[in-house]
Amino acid sequence: MKICKTLLFFCLVCLWTENSLYAQTPYCKNLGFELGNFNNWTGYTWRFSEAADAMWINTNPAPGFVSRRHTIMSDTSAYDANTGYALRKIPKGYKYSARLGDELISSDRSPRCWNQSLRYTMTVDSGNALLILKFALVLQYAVTHTEINEPRFKLTLYDSNGNVLPDCSNYEVYASNKYVKGFKTYIPSGSNVPVQWRDWTTVGANLLKYIGQTITVEFMAADCREHFHFGYAYFLAECHPMYITTKFCENDTSAVLTAPDGFEKYEWKNSSGTLVDTVRIIDLKVPDQKTSYTCTLTSATGCHVTLQTKVVKYIPKSDFRSFMLDCNSNTVQFINLSTKTNGTLLYNWIFDDGNTAALKNPPYTFSSSGMHTVTLIVSNPPSTCMDTLTREVESFSPPLVGINGDSTYCHGLSTTLKAYGAYDYTWSNGSKTATQKISAPGGIYWLLGRSSTGCISDTIYKTIFEDPYWPFLTKGDTTICGNVSVVLSASGAVKYRWNRKVLLASSGGDSYLWTKATTDDSIVASSPGTYLVTGTNTRGCEKSVTFNVTGYTLPAVGFSLSPDALDRNHKTLTVTSPGETNVQYVWKMGDGSSETGQSIQHEYDFSDTTLSYLIKLKALSSHGCIDSSSKYIDVVPFIPNVFSPNGDGMNDVFMTGFDLKIVDRNGLQIYKGSNGWDGRQNGRPADPDTYFYLVYYKDSEQKMHTRKGYVTLIR
Numbered sequence: 001m002k003i004c005k006t007l008l009f010f011c012l013v014c015l016w017t018e019n020s021l022y023a024q025t026p027y028c029k030n031l032g033f034e035l036g037n038f039n040n041w042t043g044y045t046w047r048f049s050e051a052a053d054a055m056w057i058n059t060n061p062a063p064g065f066v067s068r069r070h071t072i073m074s075d076t077s078a079y080d081a082n083t084g085y086a087l088r089k090i091p092k093g094y095k096y097s098a099r100l101g102d103e104l105i106s107s108d109r110s111p112r113c114w115n116q117s118l119r120y121t122m123t124v125d126s127g128n129a130l131l132i133l134k135f136a137l138v139l140q141y142a143v144t145h146t147e148i149n150e151p152r153f154k155l156t157l158y159d160s161n162g163n164v165l166p167d168c169s170n171y172e173v174y175a176s177n178k179y180v181k182g183f184k185t186y187i188p189s190g191s192n193v194p195v196q197w198r199d200w201t202t203v204g205a206n207l208l209k210y211i212g213q214t215i216t217v218e219f220m221a222a223d224c225r226e227h228f229h230f231g232y233a234y235f236l237a238e239c240h241p242m243y244i245t246t247k248f249c250e251n252d253t254s255a256v257l258t259a260p261d262g263f264e265k266y267e268w269k270n271s272s273g274t275l276v277d278t279v280r281i282i283d284l285k286v287p288d289q290k291t292s293y294t295c296t297l298t299s300a301t302g303c304h305v306t307l308q309t310k311v312v313k314y315i316p317k318s319d320f321r322s323f324m325l326d327c328n329s330n331t332v333q334f335i336n337l338s339t340k341t342n343g344t345l346l347y348n349w350i351f352d353d354g355n356t357a358a359l360k361n362p363p364y365t366f367s368s369s370g371m372h373t374v375t376l377i378v379s380n381p382p383s384t385c386m387d388t389l390t391r392e393v394e395s396f397s398p399p400l401v402g403i404n405g406d407s408t409y410c411h412g413l414s415t416t417l418k419a420y421g422a423y424d425y426t427w428s429n430g431s432k433t434a435t436q437k438i439s440a441p442g443g444i445y446w447l448l449g450r451s452s453t454g455c456i457s458d459t460i461y462k463t464i465f466e467d468p469y470w471p472f473l474t475k476g477d478t479t480i481c482g483n484v485s486v487v488l489s490a491s492g493a494v495k496y497r498w499n500r501k502v503l504l505a506s507s508g509g510d511s512y513l514w515t516k517a518t519t520d521d522s523i524v525a526s527s528p529g530t531y532l533v534t535g536t537n538t539r540g541c542e543k544s545v546t547f548n549v550t551g552y553t554l555p556a557v558g559f560s561l562s563p564d565a566l567d568r569n570h571k572t573l574t575v576t577s578p579g580e581t582n583v584q585y586v587w588k589m590g591d592g593s594s595e596t597g598q599s600i601q602h603e604y605d606f607s608d609t610t611l612s613y614l615i616k617l618k619a620l621s622s623h624g625c626i627d628s629s630s631k632y633i634d635v636v637p638f639i640p641n642v643f644s645p646n647g648d649g650m651n652d653v654f655m656t657g658f659d660l661k662i663v664d665r666n667g668l669q670i671y672k673g674s675n676g677w678d679g680r681q682n683g684r685p686a687d688p689d690t691y692f693y694l695v696y697y698k699d700s701e702q703k704m705h706t707r708k709g710y711v712t713l714i715r
Contacts, residue, residue, distance in 0.1 A: 118219050135203075316341075400421045562576075609656065688715050
């Protein structure tokens, strides 16, 4: 927990350090649309046209935000189509901008003549006297229009009475006058009307002379008054203190002076009036302390402001003390003891529950009781120097003192209780430590918490008991035969963890490692070894079961046949197996009969049409491993040399069930088919004689055989 708190504070410190110098004052909230909306802004829309075909539209400004007229830009990768996708809709380094007007394409000829504006009101003080304005313009140019009728953009500052402030930051830009330099021209595809566009421009407005006054800044964009040419703008704004920032801290050997951003020109002079540099940031390698420097800043609109600073060391030191207000509220009063050598101090308190405070001496009510890590960061404007101090601070509230930990312990184990919310503790067993380990037989435990100042909590009780019995079941075959895998499974738990014992080395003794396999309720074991499954129930208790998986080779099942084929005169088959010990052999002979033994003889009784038998062997080892194999034994068909188709029911058909061809002495085919020859020729009984035959058949391997010979027909 300490590590997590330290990292949290480090992140908060880094974040505040990075942004503190450029943070918006309370008067400038959402000035840059950093909230992603128009909070604190007021929108207006109206229409004005001097074109007859637009019916001389002329309306008064109406308050409110109108879709397409006032739009928050949030896609930091988006580019404007009317500039050839050269203009970013949001400048680099920002998350949002606002668009005034509609990003219409040039082919859209619907009537426009829209005017729209956004106003922001703020009270000027020393912390927001520099107004940074960033804008980009897209104005369609119409050569036939007078200036007043062109698309335009306008920036105006008003006082609290609505009067225009006589300030050079006010300006107005038309499509043709390019008042702000740097305009570019783009002619969209399919259009002959050019677009004058201006990339993001930064302008700084000096509000020092308006400190204490309420002012309003207004951005306005307008289409042309003859209603066919568009004009719109993207913009955002920021406010910052109007002073020169100095980095000349306690251990620095050089002084870095930084003028406010947003101006076009900078001129630095020393106390004798000599020009030192013309950049925004100057680095004085050997600074002469208390020497004065002035910087004249010129904005893009020609406004000038001169700022002065002295080179002095800024050494802020963060320090504080604290005390609890009482024994019940959990509130701590912080007393700031921080010091400085020059400038002013700003304070940022960071509490361990994530909240912050900017007061000098804040009271703070913590969300939890006990010890807290509190960090105070002091910054020292107009310098960038800072200092940080982190301390442990105590608060106390009796209802927030308690005991964390599981109220049950697993059989044979213990549970850990941890007290929280106080400075020290007293347990019912006399222990003073915050952490207690409780095992059998359990029971009722109580706790008192105290603060370092003597505050005491109520008595807190916690009952501890052993986790009840829960079934943890396993199943699975632990014998692996050959390359066949087995499934091991468990049930009864809510979580499972499988491990396998793996041999690492063997040198004077075996070294093993349990490696994680899976978290499913079952695994597939494909190799022998020791497998351990650990199940966890809903209370976090664990049980383990070990599987010892053994591997065996499959029994050999190759066998031989003798003879190679059967025929009418050789009907006995000898079958011989490898003959391994402790193996049982069972034979299926293919004719429906079975035999057992290592080597057997079997006699077949087959018909004239039988061509083969499938011999199957199944071998079972003493370990329960089974394998099998099979072979065919072919039967050579019997072909008689005489047949008598006289209708007596005996030998009346020649070679039934075989592909057969019969040819007479003259080479004339008299029969072809598979039903057998019945001794007829062209439907009439053939003459007794000798005939040539060809018999075709396939063996068990589907190999075609042809038998040729002569058969004598007698009647």
